[in-house]
Amino acid sequence: MFRRKAVQSITTVAFDADDTLWQNEAFFRLTQAYFSELLADYAEPEHLEARLLAAERRNLGQYGFGVKGFVLSMIETAIEVTDGKVAAPVIAEIMAAGREMLAHPIELLPHAQEAVVAAAQEHQVLLITKGDLLDQERKLAQSGLGDLFHGVEIVSDKTAEAYVKIFARHGGRADRALMVGNSLKSDVLPVITAGGYGVHIPHGLIWALEQAEAPLDNPRFHSLADLGALAGLLRALQSGIKG
Structure with a gap:
């Protein structure tokens, strides 16, 4: 008798910062x-x-x-x-x-705080962002979101290998992690390559060097209109239902 392999639950939810949680x-x-x-x-x-x-x-x-x-x-x-x-x-x-x-003040995007709070109720939540260390630390401090994250990673670039190492460093696995971000190239595609879930939150503006094609046929890819829909997607994925 064959048994269906159990779906591994998502244990880690990671967020991009610039143009995902706040304007950039x-x-x-x-x-x-x-x-x-x-x-x-x-x-x-x-x-x-x-x-x-x-x-x-x-x-x-x-x-x-x-x-x-x-x-x-x-x-x-x-x-x-x-x-x-x-x-x-x-x-x-x-x-x-x-x-x-x-020196520009931080402008949070809609539903940013509530999305992180909701994800943290049942998951480990990380902030994974790239850019200048001092500037990213400043923006996180001004955002008021810093205390919501279990870990913060500021990296020089986002690759599949980098994500695997980050999730492992925080006691998790890439195949049980979900990354939320506005960049298909940096936030979505490398995490899916690493075996995780990628959730695209489109932003009205995207830097030319961050543009990429969406992997529409990949079951681990999801796209949401805004962060307000993230909690529902997490519930659906945990129930084994595609959001």
Whole structure:
């Protein structure tokens, strides 16, 4: 007599931070628009955007993710498009814009706190985010959500191997973990590759380097309109029902 293999319950729920729990990309877009104004005499906005994106892609390995790398890429782009003629006051304005981004108040996204609280009732909850250490720590402290998490991981990049190690470090397994985030490339696909569940919460703005195709045919992939639907999905998954 054959018995159906029992479905392993989800023990860990992990959340991304930027553009999942609080706003982030919107501030990059505003700063980039200001950058275009500063360099308007040298390049059209579309051309400048393409040059900046190329610089960001080129510099990820050295500067990593976050505001500081963005500012350095803007300065590099300004030097390139002006053939080295960019004025010192323009560089100063770019640096000031970066400092303003680093000091911007946190704006929680809808249902962020209630989603974390609900998940923590029956699961271990982690925050897994990438970017500059000091900036991410600042945002978490200002968010008021810090005490809700059983663990916080700030990483240089999000890969399947990184997720496996993180879940193991907190006493769990990737195949019993669920990751919630706005980025298919960083929050969803690598966790599914590691054997876990990926829940996509679309955000209105997505950085070009974070775009990817949704794995619609994968049973461990789910997409929700917002964080308010997460508690219901968790209940459905725990009951063995696809949400």
